[in-house]
Amino acid sequence: MLRKEWLLLCLLLAAACEPTPTRVQTVKPPEAGLRVLVKFAPGRGTKGRDRLSPDLRATVDANARFTGMTREGKAVLEFPLGFDIERARDMLDKAVGVLGRIEEVAAPDILEIDGLVVVYTGAAPPRGTLAGLPIVDQHEPGEFVVVCSRGGFSHGQLRALEDHRNVRYVEPNYRYCLIENIQAQTIPAKKPLEPPNDPYYLEGKLWGLENINAPVAWGKGFTGSEEIIVAVLDTGIKHTHEDLIDNRWENTDELQGTENEDDDNNGYFDDVYGYDFVDPEDKESQPGPLDEHNNGHGTRVAGVIGARGDNGGGVVGVNWRVKLMALRVIDSKSRTGYVDRIVKAIDYAVANGAHVLNNSWEGVRSDRIYDAIARAGDKGRLFVAAAGNNWGADIDDPEHAIYPACYDLKNIITVLSIKERDKLSLQSNIGENSVDIGAPGVDISSTSRELKPWPYSDRSGTSLAAAYVSGAAALVWGALERTNKDKVTYKEVKEHLLDDDNVRKLPGLQGMCSTGGTLDLEFVKDLRDKRPKAEIRQAPASDP
Numbered sequence: 001m002l003r004k005e006w007l008l009l010c011l012l013l014a015a016a017c018e019p020t021p022t023r024v025q026t027v028k029p030p031e032a033g034l035r036v037l038v039k040f041a042p043g044r045g046t047k048g049r050d051r052l053s054p055d056l057r058a059t060v061d062a063n064a065r066f067t068g069m070t071r072e073g074k075a076v077l078e079f080p081l082g083f084d085i086e087r088a089r090d091m092l093d094k095a096v097g098v099l100g101r102i103e104e105v106a107a108p109d110i111l112e113i114d115g116l117v118v119v120y121t122g123a124a125p126p127r128g129t130l131a132g133l134p135i136v137d138q139h140e141p142g143e144f145v146v147v148c149s150r151g152g153f154s155h156g157q158l159r160a161l162e163d164h165r166n167v168r169y170v171e172p173n174y175r176y177c178l179i180e181n182i183q184a185q186t187i188p189a190k191k192p193l194e195p196p197n198d199p200y201y202l203e204g205k206l207w208g209l210e211n212i213n214a215p216v217a218w219g220k221g222f223t224g225s226e227e228i229i230v231a232v233l234d235t236g237i238k239h240t241h242e243d244l245i246d247n248r249w250e251n252t253d254e255l256q257g258t259e260n261e262d263d264d265n266n267g268y269f270d271d272v273y274g275y276d277f278v279d280p281e282d283k284e285s286q287p288g289p290l291d292e293h294n295n296g297h298g299t300r301v302a303g304v305i306g307a308r309g310d311n312g313g314g315v316v317g318v319n320w321r322v323k324l325m326a327l328r329v330i331d332s333k334s335r336t337g338y339v340d341r342i343v344k345a346i347d348y349a350v351a352n353g354a355h356v357l358n359n360s361w362e363g364v365r366s367d368r369i370y371d372a373i374a375r376a377g378d379k380g381r382l383f384v385a386a387a388g389n390n391w392g393a394d395i396d397d398p399e400h401a402i403y404p405a406c407y408d409l410k411n412i413i414t415v416l417s418i419k420e421r422d423k424l425s426l427q428s429n430i431g432e433n434s435v436d437i438g439a440p441g442v443d444i445s446s447t448s449r450e451l452k453p454w455p456y457s458d459r460s461g462t463s464l465a466a467a468y469v470s471g472a473a474a475l476v477w478g479a480l481e482r483t484n485k486d487k488v489t490y491k492e493v494k495e496h497l498l499d500d501d502n503v504r505k506l507p508g509l510q511g512m513c514s515t516g517g518t519l520d521l522e523f524v525k526d527l528r529d530k531r532p533k534a535e536i537r538q539a540p541a542s543d544p
Contacts, residue, residue, distance in 0.1 A: 115146050115173035117339050117368050120166040131160040131167075139344055146173055146340050169367065176342065176363035178235065178297060178335040179386045179463045196310035196320065198243075200445050200456065206315060207420055208304070208440030208468060214318050217475060217524035223309060224319030225478030230305050230356045230470055231274075231349035233342065234298030235335075236289035237326035238449040239273050241299065243307040243314045248273050249325040251352070266351065274326030275348060277341040289328035293335070296449030298326070300459055301360060303447030304467035305474065314456050315445055318471025319478075325354055330361055339366050346372040350379050355477050355490075358470040360386040360463030362402040370407055377411030382490035384470045386462040387416040388429040395431040406434045411490050413473070413497065417441025417465035418518055422506050428462050430512040436498055438509050438518035439472075441465030472497060472519055483527045496523065 118130060128135060130145060137146040161170050196218075200206055209215065217223075229249055239248040254272045257263025261270075268275050276289035291299040302317075302324050309320025327345040329337040342361075346369075349357050357376065373383050385405045393400040405414045414435045417428040419442035424430070428441065442460040473493050480488045480496075496502060503517035510516045 115338075115340075116161070116170050117173050117366075118145050118161060118170050119168045119368065120145070120164075121168055122166045131157070131164050133157060133161070137340055139340065139347070171339070171367055174339050174363055174366050175336045176330075176338070176361045178293075178330045178337075179360045179362055179388055179461060180297070180335070196316050197312050198307075198309060198314060198316040199312075200315040205445050208444055208464075209316070209318065211418075211420075211422070211440050212318070212468060212472060212519045213522040214472075214475075217479070217521045218320075220525045220527070222475060222479040222482075222524050222527070224306065224317075224321040224475055225481065226321045226323060227481070228319075228356075228474045228478045229323045229325055229352075229354045230358060230474050231325040231327055231345075231352075231354035232298055232302050232305070232358050233327045233329045233345050233349070234291075234301055234358070234360060235293035235296075235330045235332050236276065236291040236298050236328040237274070237302045237324060238291045238296060238299040238447070238451070239302075239324070239326055240290070241303075241447050241449075241451060241455065243311070243316075243447050243455075244299070244302055244324065246308045246311070247306045247317075247319075247322055247324050249323040266348075268348070271348075274328070275345070276328040277345050277348075278328050278331050278337065289326050291449045292332035293330075293449065294332070295457075295459065296447070297330075297360070297463065298328070299449045300444075300446040301358060301463055301467040302326075304444065304464055305358065305471040307447055315447065318468060319475050322471075322474050322478075325349060325352065337361060339368050343368050343372045346376055350376050350381055354381060356382045356384060356470050356473045358384050358467060359404060360461075360466055362386075362388050362405065365401075365403045365406075369404060370409070373404060373407060373409055373412065377409060377490070380490055381411060382473055382493060383409070383412045384466050384473065385412055385414045386466040387414050387431065387435045389417075389427045389461050389463075390429050391427050393429045395429050395434045400429070401434070402429070405429075406431070411494070413437065413469055413494060415439050415462060415466040415469045416509075416513055417460070417462045418506070418509070419443070422504075422508070422518065424508045424512060425460065427460065428465070432511050432514060435513040437469065437503060437513055437515050438506070439465040439468040440519075441468075469497065469519055472521055475521070476524060479524055479527050499523075 115136065116133075120130075135145045139145070158170070161167055201209070226247075237244065237248070239245060251264065251272050253264035254270055259270060262268065268280075274289055278289075291297070293299075303315055305317050306319040306322035306324050307315045307317035309316040327349060329341045329345045331337060346357065376383055383404070385407075387395065387405050388402050390400065390402075395401050395406055404412065414431075416430055416435050416438050417425040418438045418440060419425045424438070425442045428438075429435070441462055441464045443458050444460065444464040445456060445458050446464070448455055448457045476496050477488055477493050480492060497519065498515055500515070502520060502523040503515045504520040505515075505517040509518065
């Protein structure tokens, strides 16, 4: 039976990225204990457990667990089983003399949220309703449905869902925000480098590739592989761009199939180059979601990962050859996306063979997204996440934590950004425990969604740094498959990228990320290529 105190869980506020409908925190099964929010009187707030008054800290530690602060300055306390809201209030009232006034939080009659994601076991609920609520979407293999209720959800409706025999747990259909690029400064010309023959590379404008020593890997013939797929979960990709069209992923069954038919029977119609999970009914966005974001966010990310190399045009990515899968999960206008779309896209990428999933979006913790990323790891997929651009925020601090960057999963690499001369960029988030490694993310030239007159331009941000790591992961994955490995795992790729001997240690990154260093592909030169020499395309190394 769902007790009154469990409804208070729905009052936890999500991280604010722009004005959105009121959201609620995960409604967990009863064994999770009681969670409450405590707002202190003005001037009495805290920024962490260690800054609670000694009397309150002793009282809390004896009865509950302090788990962090919300962005509105409310303390989050978790009480064990057996506590109800009245008992929790009584305990807190004992500290009134120390704290001053405590603003209590009461549960409203109607919870205004934008849909609930309901995870269930057993047979799938029939399409139509679940516990009397209309089902607006359904997904497998994630085994969840999205239910909605005009005007919000009453306590009785939540009780009906929690009491349903097949329901495991319920959480809001959270909205996630795009990690935006920042306008870059003009890049000064540098000493020209040798081929590839892409103009921006020859003019020295792609400093990030030099910084990560990509030319060293290229010089050994490791320029990427068309067998490696990188899924870009973003605003879409302008896959008709001259530097991207030859590297776009193709679903051959749909490409050779019939329009408006699900030729490969995967539940998605006309998913030739990827899929639009934001507006699947928009026929113009299929057979692959073209990027409509005002600065072409997904297109820029894709260019860093794998703009076609040595084709005489524009830029070159970390990979000259790779396959880029366009998965649109972020609405180009609102710059946000929802849990259900993101989970479907992750499962789609895994089902269609993506090796690496690139992600530049942020929001609050979601159990459904956590589970989807974990499933991807179980299937051997690597998940790369941007650390975010909140101007030096420490995401190890619960007050500043963002997700997916802060999920503690083995198949995730979280990336902060550096600028030229190996300095930490000012806009990048940090986190010694949550962030793994740095990569170039300032004044990065890449592909643009505007084919004319500006098919290339410069931007900054951790989304571009994450793209460098995704690109490096794809290149290393392909290199390992061509050496002495029959079956490469994400664990091997991650170990190579984050190994102490491979990461370039930087004084300015000590304590900012777990490796204390930045991406460096110089180690790839020591991998032995087992192919016949005639098949190896030797690309000249960079100048010393």
